[in-house]
Amino acid sequence: MADEPLVLGIETSCDETGVGIVRGTTLLADAVASSVDTHARFGGVVPEIASRAHLESMVPTIERALKEAGISARDLDGIAVTAGPGLAGALLVGVSAAKAYAYALNKPLYGVNHLASHICVDQLEHGPLPEPTMALLVSGGHSSLLLAPDITNDVRPLGATIDDAAGEAFDKIARVLNLGFPGGPVIDRLAKEGDPKAIAFPRGLSGSRDPAYDFSFSGLKTSVARWIEAKRAAGEEVPVRDVAASFQEAVVDVLTRKAVRACKDEGVDHLMIGGGVAANSRLRALAEERCERAGIRLRVPRPGLCTDNGAMVAALGAEMVARNRSASDLELSADSSLPVTDTHVPGSVHDHDHVHEISKDNLYS
Amino acid sequence: MLLLAVDTATPAVTVALHDGNSVVAESGQVDARRHGELLLPAVDRVLAEAGVKLDAVTGVVVGVGPGPYTGLRVGLVTAATFGSVLSVPVHGLCTLDGLAYAAGQGGLEGPFAVATDARRKEVYWARYEDPRTRVGEPAVDRPADIVEQLAGLPVVGAGAALYPDAFPDARGPEHVSAGALAALAAERLAAGAELLPPQPLYLRRPDAQVPKNYKVVTPK
């Protein structure tokens, strides 16, 4: 449809400078510049390096996306940008660019939530999201179960990790095994040649009295490291493939079990899985198996749309335009800890009651 | 000629419009923590005050620092984005040069030095023969380490006022103004001089620590 909103989205919450362009639920361009290689030798994302890389890549990535989409920036119906959560300095580069872009083009600006964007990106792959959608978001930065009755203004957190994010656990175990950074892809690859039942690693927060939808990967991480150290101390060779497979199985077992349970408890018949860890082949396979058994339809975007990208931000921005949500204003802040319930950051209403309400939050301190 | 100048390299968030002869409109706010929030509304105010739209601008001037990182990038990415959308050149200028030029407008002749706050008990600084002529490259140092080099010289900028023991002859202005930056750029462009590429002068490597080997978790 030609009257679907044409939106450009900017994502800079971590180490990927992403710019995507969508028309409604159709992906037109997805340009990403990553600084991941620069971070590899540090074993994790270094915020200042990421911010510097965003500044260098920002405008070239926007120009590349426009070229790829074959559209003129003048035709855009809005500019969307990740306002949070994420790394403060990194977010600020994208938010500043988006504001300048929106201002120069005289287009509405939408500061949107990174997590809601991870969910909304699936519209580009599998069409409009069912309402409500249950979403499992797993990456190096987040592990959450979210119920989304309306992706533009109603996203409810059901559970989250109480310690490490799932992706972080992959990175840490990869480091213990000297496999480099990031850990996800290499562990996935090695695990295919290993036995997932070789070692019984613990499933965190899976007792009957534990919170039903929260996750914990810290105990698992310690247990795996201890197991490897014991082998090394005994002078035995570490069966890297079996360790990778057994560790990965412990992670995806808990993730899929809790996600399916949440769907059943809430009476939701769709499960969406997003975030970088959604690229994990075993997570996809086990989720497919368990969802099928439970009569739940699984939606997982292709791996390139699961990791951080600009298309997901554009997808949510397009939905904001389509549903007439209020735009952000030029004072929009980058908020490193934007709550998931804030799906977007509408501009402050210039109304006296609201001004007083805002002032309570120590505006001047 | 209509130049839009912005500088966010220091606690000052400053914007000005310059028509080649003089500053048409200007805004300056000092708030080290809200560069991102303040810059675009300031641009909007300055353009409105001058009664022009952004697309009337023929060139963008941006202070490239040196400056503490996070705020500095706000001005640079904004300038680069405007340059891209408007298809106009983006000119970089050393922020310290803008301060030196402003000191000259205030009557200071030289030689003198300029110092801004680099945080972590350091200053960004440079020496000037006169308000238009910098001697050498800007640097970042602890005040105590440059006292001897700058002995007897007036020192301009907030970096001087912060360390009165090291810099007893502190002079104004304390903060950079985009008006001065734009005037300096206009002067240099009129003279056919090359300005800097709009790239940040960080002068420090990013803080990045290579994590040590993973922590052993097996109890001894």
Ligand SMILES: [Zn+2]
């Ligand atoms: Zn993410």
